[in-house]
Amino acid sequence: MRIRKLESTDAFVAVDADGAPGQGVVRLAPKVLQGGAKDLARSVTYTLACLGRRETGISAGINAPAEEAADAVAAFIAEVSDWDGGYRFGAGTGVDAAALGPLGLEPADPLPAAVAAAMAARPDASTAAVLNDDPEALAGLLAGHGVEVVDGDPRSAGVDLLFTAGKPGTIDHATAEGLAAAVVIPTSRLVVGTRALSTCARRGIVVLPDFAILDTPADESTRIVGEVLGDDEGPVLGACERAEAFLGTWMEALPFGRPI
Incomplete structure (x- = not known):
């Protein structure tokens, strides 16, 4: 993992592995933290x-106030376009997708893949709750599977499926202690914290790997x-091992640290 800083504007790109094309998100704020960008790239x-x-996964940050966003993004695109990395970006917080031009990725709706993953994990599910995401959109997708989205506090709802978005670590270990869902389906990256993952495992709650849902076709x-649902260490670690087996076929050394 390395941070490549730009010269034309106050911005950077976290690059997980050199020598390969990459994709990821670009965010704009007065101060985008490099640590968070590294986690997203991984x-x-x-x-x-x-x-x-x-x-390779990448993640970019542009440090600028909202009123300077257009100029800062334009400078970012102009400079990165001259790099030979073959990088493309999805629009994150503070960035207009149209401004990314030829470096932009098509926006991907995570909900169809999230529902597909949920039904693969719990095919007999009949109830769901939604935290920090679009309950109406999910209700429409789930209706065809005979799953009803219930009202009330999603954190304590005794449902089959809990769909959750939010910032990294939104589901922390304290929140995980109070969850009553059977399966947790992330619709944002890193939304379930490391300690929360351990807490859920101890309590018998299945957490699906966010990196097998986000930016992933529903059938995949x-x-x-x-493939990983029955893994002895749980589906998240099982998916990590699956990913690492592939990374080992082309990387000289595996990246240090898993995306959990």
């Missing part, structure tokens, strides 16, 4: 590995979850 690397793609999410 998560994308594991997504790409699960899909069998020899590419179904396949990956089906």
Whole structure:
């Protein structure tokens, strides 16, 4: 993992592995933290590995106030376009997707893959709750599977499926202690913290790997979850091992640290 800083504007790109094309998100704020960008880049690397793609995860940050966003993004695109890395970006916080031009990725809706993964994990599910995401959109997708989205506090709802978005670590260990869902399906990267993952495992709650859902076609999410669901260490660690097996076919050394 390295941080490549730009010269034309106050910005950087976290690159997980050199010598490979890459993709990830670009965010704009007065101060984008490099540590968070590194975590996101690593998560994308594991997504790409699960899909069998020899590419690296990247994550960019542009440090600028909102009123200077247009100029800062334009400078970012102009400079990165001259790099030979073959990098492409999805629009994150503070960035207009249209401004990314030829470096932009098509926006991907995570919900179809999340629902597909959920039904692969719990095919007999009948109830769901939604935390920090779009309950109406999920209700529409789940209705065809006979799953009803319930009202009330999703953190304590005794449902089959809990779909959760949010910032990294939104589900922390304290929140995990109060969860009553059978399966947790992340719809944002790194939304379930490391200690929360251990807490859920101890309590018998299944957490699906976010990197096998985000930026992943629904049929691929179904396949990956089906392959790792019965792993002795749980589906998240099982998916990590699956990704690392592929990374080992083209990287000289595996990246240090898993996206959990």
